[in-house]
Amino acid sequence: MSAHENYNKLVFAGPVGAGKSTAIAAISETPPVSTEETLSSGAMGDKTTTTVALDYSFLNLEGSIIHIYGMPGQARLGFMRNIVLEGALGVVLLLNGESEEVYNDASYWLRSIREISPQLNVVIGITKTENNPDLSLNELRGSISQIDPKAPILSVDAREEDDMKQLLKILLALHMAQAV
Numbered sequence: 260m261s262a263h264e265n266y267n268k269l270v271f272a273g274p275v276g277a278g279k280s281t282a283i284a285a286i287s288e289t290p291p292v293s294t295e296e297t298l299s300s301g302a303m304g305d306k307t308t309t310t311v312a313l314d315y316s317f318l319n320l321e322g323s324i325i326h327i328y329g330m331p332g333q334a335r336l337g338f339m340r341n342i343v344l345e346g347a348l349g350v351v352l353l354l355n356g357e358s359e360e361v362y363n364d365a366s367y368w369l370r371s372i373r374e375i376s377p378q379l380n381v382v383i384g385i386t387k388t389e390n391n392p393d394l395s396l397n398e399l400r401g402s403i404s405q406i407d408p409k410a411p412i413l414s415v416d417a418r419e420e421d422d423m424k425q426l427l428k429i430l431l432a433l434h435m436a437q438a439v
C-alpha cells in the first residue's frame with residue numbers, strides 16, 4: 260500500500276496571467292497559501308503581482324480532500340515544474356484566451372507537462388474568452404492534436420468556483436477511468 264494512496268494532489272499549470280491563483284482562491288475553503296512578489300518591470304495590465312514559488316490549498320470535493328498546487332508560470336522557475344508535478348493525479352492547464360500566444364502556449368505547456376509526466380491526465384481550461392471573440396477552440400484542438408488529441412478543452416472563468424470544480428471533476432473522472 261502506497262503512503263500516498265489517499266493523497267489526492269492536483270496541479271494548476273499555465274503561463275503568468277492565465278488565472279491559476281484566481282482559480283485556487285475560487286475553490287479554496289480557506290485562504291490559499293501563496294507566495295507573490297511585485298512584478299519587477301511594472302504591471303502587466305492591472306496585474307501587479309505574480310506567483311513566485313507556488314500556490315497551495317485544499318478542498319473537499321464530493322467527500323475527498325483534494326490538495327491543489329499552482330505551478331509557477333515563469334520560464335525562469337521552470338526547474339520547479341517537475342517538483343510540483345511529483346505525485347500529482349492530474350493537471351488543469353489554464354491558458355489565457357485573451358493572449359495572442361494562446362495557441363503556442365497550448366502546445367508549449369502541454370509538451371512541457373508531457374516531458375515530465377507522459378501519462379498524466381490533463382484537462383485544459385481557456386480563460387478570458389469573453390475578451391476574445393475570435394478565439395477558436397477547434398483551432399486550439401488542432402494545435403495540440405499532435406501532442407495530446409484527447410485532452411478535453413473547455414472555455415472557463417477562473418473566478419467561478421463551479422467552472423473550476425468542473426475541471427477538477429473531469430480530471431478525477433479521467434483518473435478513475437485509468438485506475439480500473
Ligand SMILES: Nc1nc2c(ncn2[C@@H]2O[C@H](COP(=O)(O)OP(=O)(O)O)[C@@H](O)[C@H]2O)c(=O)[nH]1
Nearest residue numbers: 275276277278279280281386387415416417418
Ligand atoms: N475575465 C477574466 N479574468 C480573469 C480570469 N481568470 C483570472 N482573471 C484575472 O486575470 C488576472 C491574473 O490572474 P492570476 O490568477 O493572478 O493568474 P496566474 O498568474 O495564472 O496566477 C487577475 O487580475 C484575475 O482577476 C477569467 O477567467 N476571466
Ligand SMILES: [Mg+2]
Nearest residue numbers: 279280309310
Ligand atoms: Mg499566480
